[in-house]
Amino acid sequence: MIKNKKYSVRVRVWIDETNGPFLGIGRIWLLEHIAETGSITNAAKEMKMSYRQAWQLVEDMNKQAEAPLVEKLLGGKGGGGARLTEAGQRAIKTFYSLEKKINDFVSKESSKIKF
Amino acid sequence: MIKNKKYSVRVRVWIDETNGPFLGIGRIWLLEHIAETGSITNAAKEMKMSYRQAWQLVEDMNKQAEAPLVEKLLGGKGGGGARLTEAGQRAIKTFYSLEKKINDFVSKESSKIKF
DNA sequence: TTTTAATATGCTTTTAAAAACATACCGATG
DNA sequence: CATCGGTATGTTTTTAAAAGCATATTAAAA
Numbered sequence: 001m002i003k004n005k006k007y008s009v010r011v012r013v014w015i016d017e018t019n020g021p022f023l024g025i026g027r028i029w030l031l032e033h034i035a036e037t038g039s040i041t042n043a044a045k046e047m048k049m050s051y052r053q054a055w056q057l058v059e060d061m062n063k064q065a066e067a068p069l070v071e072k073l074l075g076g077k078g079g080g081g082a083r084l085t086e087a088g089q090r091a092i093k094t095f096y097s098l099e100k101k102i103n104d105f106v107s108k109e110s111s112k113i114k115f
Numbered sequence: 116m117i118k119n120k121k122y123s124v125r126v127r128v129w130i131d132e133t134n135g136p137f138l139g140i141g142r143i144w145l146l147e148h149i150a151e152t153g154s155i156t157n158a159a160k161e162m163k164m165s166y167r168q169a170w171q172l173v174e175d176m177n178k179q180a181e182a183p184l185v186e187k188l189l190g191g192k193g194g195g196g197a198r199l200t201e202a203g204q205r206a207i208k209t210f211y212s213l214e215k216k217i218n219d220f221v222s223k224e225s226s227k228i229k230f
Numbered sequence: 231t232t233t234t235a236a237t238a239t240g241c242t243t244t245t246a247a248a249a250a251c252a253t254a255c256c257g258a259t260g
Numbered sequence: 261c262a263t264c265g266g267t268a269t270g271t272t273t274t275t276a277a278a279a280g281c282a283t284a285t286t287a288a289a290a
Contacts, residue, residue, distance in 0.1 A: 004181065005132050005133065005179070005180075005181055006132070006133055007130055007131065007132055007137060008130070008131050009128065009129070009130055009131075009213065010128075010129045010130075010131055011126045011127065011128050011129070011217060012126065012127045012129075013124065013125075013126050014124070014125045014126070014127075015122050015123070015124055015125075015228075015230075016122065016123050016124075016125055017120050017121065017122055018120065018121055022122060039265090039266060039267090040266080040267075041265085041266055041267080042266095049248085049249085050248065050249045050250070051250095051266090051267090052248090052249080052250085052268090052269080053247095053248065053249075055267075055268070055269090059268095064120070065120075065230075066119065066120055066230065072266090072267065072268095073257095073266080073267085074255080074256045074257065074266080074267060074268090075255080075256035075257030075258065075264090075265090075266080075267085076256080076257050076258040076259080076264095076265095076266090077257090077258055077259065077264080077265090078258090078264075078265055078266070079256085079257090079258095079264055079265025079266035079267080080256070080257080080258095080265070080266040080267055081265090081266065081267090082266085082267080091230075094228065094230065098124065098224060098228060101224055102126060102217075102220070102221060102224065105217070105220045106217060109213060109216055109217065113130075113209065113213060115130075115180075115181065115206075115209065154235090154236060154237090155236080155237075156235085156236060156237080157236095164278085164279085165278065165279045165280065166236090166237090166280095167238095167239080167278090167279080167280085168277095168278065168279075170237075170238070170239090174238095187236090187237065187238095188236080188237085188286095188287090189236075189237060189238090189285080189286045189287065190234090190235090190236080190237085190285080190286035190287030190288065191234090191235090191236090191286080191287050191288040191289080192234075192235085192287090192288050192289060192290095193234075193235055193236070193288090194234055194235025194236035194237075194286085194287090194288095195235070195236040195237055195286070195287080195288095196235090196236065196237090197236085197237080
């Protein structure tokens with residue numbers, strides 16, 4: 001019996017630093033939400049993740065990066081907040097550009113595959 | 116302060132069928148261990164996973180494939196066993212070949228990235 | 231026709247990751 | 261100088277995936 005199913009290839013991309021994962025799509029989304037909302041707290045809420053988790057991801061990214069991706073503002077008018085640094089904005093662009101190149105290649109290869 | 120860290124790009128590859136993931140490196144390893152050991156039971160032991168889990172992965176793969184990748188032998192001398200079909204052996208080769216092409220491309224792109 | 235060891239499958243228990251909670255700290259500004 | 265709401269961080273609770281356990285089923289071969 002021939003089933004004649006449809007297959008597709010999917011890849012997940014990470015940029016690693018010596019001490020482990022540095023950037024993946026999840027962290028990039030977090031950066032984007034921080035940029036949009038102006039704080040880790042609100043970014044976490046929108047992403048339905050705990051503040052603690054979001055905060056730790058930011059810490060980790062900042063430590064692994066050559067220069068911090070997120071700048072944290074303590075105290076002040078609204079209690080503080082967070083925003084992307086230049087490096088943070090570049091990280092997003094670099095990641096997506098890399099991911100796109102890879103995905104383009106993959107879909108080309110994917111169409112060649114016969115299962 | 117310049118940290119001058121080392122970054123590398125890593126990808127994980129999946130082949131999906133309409134109803135979800137079909138083949139990833141974990142399932143490929145399982146197929147290889149079944150081929151080596153002649154049974155799901157022993158493959159699971161070597162991989163330190165539960166028999167139940169291994170068995171379910173095999174079920175799922177067989178259902179998603181156009182033709183089963185693993186042939187199960189019930190009863191008989193040693194109680195039974197399992198072995199790869201032609202399709203199963205081809206699946207391993209196809210997956211690795213695809214994965215290699217993608218990884219080659221990725222490492223080329225990876226060296227271009229400046230962080 | 232009994233033995234055998236693996237497949238097949240429901241049910242319970244472990245376990246590790248995430249979420250949730252609590253609480254101290256911060257500093258601009260009214 | 262009190263308020264405010266976000267950051268920072270330790271502790272507890274939830275939860276979902278995996279492992280573990282129990283047991284029925286299977287058919288070749290001794």
